[in-house]
Amino acid sequence: MTSTAVETLVNLAEIPDRGRALVATRPIKPGEVILSDSPLLLYPASAAAASTCCSRCFRSLPSSATRCTFHCSNSPAAASFCSPRCLASHTPYLCLALSRLPISIPPDLLSPAFFLLAAYNLAVNSPSDFQRLLSLHGAASAPADVDASALHSLLSSVVPSPPSGFSLELTTTLLSKDKANAFGLMEPFDGGDRSVRAYGVYPNASFFNHDCLPNACRFDYVDKGGERNTDIVVRAIHDIPEGREVCLSYFPVNWRFAERQKRLLEDYGFRCECDRCMVEKDWSDDEEEDDAQEEEDEGMEEDEGDEAMESVEEDAIDVDGDEDSKFPHAYFFVRYVCDRDNCGGTLAPLPPSTDGTLSNLMECNVCGSLKTEVNADQDGGQTSNGIMLD
Structure with a gap:
């Protein structure tokens, strides 16, 4: 099996304190396919x-x-x-x-x-x-x-x-x-916990570093017809400027700070210091103690849903109800995290049309649902929930 890049939208570069990374070679539009990779x-x-x-x-x-x-x-x-x-x-x-x-x-x-x-x-x-x-x-x-x-x-x-x-x-x-x-490569979403069907080693996708608020996410379509059904497809979640590192999240984005750090240290050997982690590390320890049992679950893949999502959203709002002051990244969860019951997957737009027109349909990389992007205010602060299309 071989690895294939769709287009050279990213180059391999050395970034201080992060090692090898994939960096955008030009501005990347929301929904653009950054990489389609076949497994070794x-x-x-x-x-x-x-x-x-x-x-x-x-x-x-x-x-x-x-x-x-x-x-x-x-x-x-x-x-x-x-x-x-x-x-x-x-x-x-x-x-x-x-x-x-x-x-x-x-x-x-x-x-x-x-x-x-x-x-x-x-x-x-x-x-x-x-x-x-x-x-x-x-x-x-x-x-x-x-x-x-x-x-x-x-x-x-x-x-x-x-x-x-x-x-x-x-x-x-x-x-x-x-x-x-x-x-x-995951089993289809059925409203409950998802399990892994198979694992693959993808030589190009392996160079994506982690970020707890990624600018790209990956999709797999194992049961689709035709060839290359085991490829993973990485698409941009939103605009990515030229020269910016392209990152994935190595696990569901709705995990809490402590469980994210635990998984990254145990499985990948590093502590994350992304912008989101720098905000959340100063939060009260009480919320982390409440999740002690959750953190012991070693079988968690991309299948944690509403409960984790709700806990993140609740933690983002301080006692005065001022969401942005405590968690400035809350907008990401409103716009780019699936709100379907028990899902919590990441949403990315479908690829632009051949003439470059951006799609207003967001696809979930866990449940596969399509969500229309109804509107968003100009300063990027609010968005409607959209309409789920099965």
Whole structure:
């Protein structure tokens, strides 16, 4: 799989205290596609996803009653495919390795095992892409919550033939790359908690740094028809001037200060000092203590909704009802955060038309709803809630 930029709207640059970053090469309009990136590799997030999705493109497979799927003749139980095209593009190396995974593998080792098998399959079948994977940022050691030694021992017994350089050190390095660079491809929003269907490593998108008030957001359309359904698409949320860094949020924007800092430190090794965090760090500790239980939830992805959203909005208003004095960024939440029940996704305009006309439809990157942008006052202080279009 390869990575493809739609147009050179961003360049890679070194920014002091932030490292490598993507910077706008020209003014970017709201809704413009900044990047469309294909994964170096994909792997299922769970055993359930592995059994209900195509092993190549990760579209949902038909239900068992109507299922018409395709299987590798070398290991029919290890992988299922949605089409002859996906079947033809698989590698026997990976299928054989998957078929050798023991049923008794501990659940906490399964997802990283899927990743490592996909990575070593890349080393065997696409060495240049494997080197690109190794070039991505990663910590010097394996993530604290992953047993690298146990995983390496497991892989030693299941890979058909160890690739060049196969070692515990390489396995540890790969795990750190996964932790720092993997994007989750989500199950469809159904009004409740969302789960991750698959993970992918996207070599260009990996260079986007984090900001708690991002100027771009990413979309995935895994179940759409046609090719490149596993691409992630990054669109501008609002105007981005030339020379400005383009940033994503690594998690839902409605998370509170303490949980954002905790996730960034544990998963990415840094403390955020963006404008929003500089405002919120001075807020009362009482509101953070109320969320102690929430912060212990390690399974949170882009699925936290109204409760978190309401708490952020309430915290933004001081005792005198003066919202802007305490939280000057509240306008972002009014205009760019989805207000659909249990959603809380980020809104970005649809791409401009071919003649450059901006769209007044905002798309949510979690629930997929479209919202009309009815009006906004000239000083950027208020906007209507708009109309949700299913």
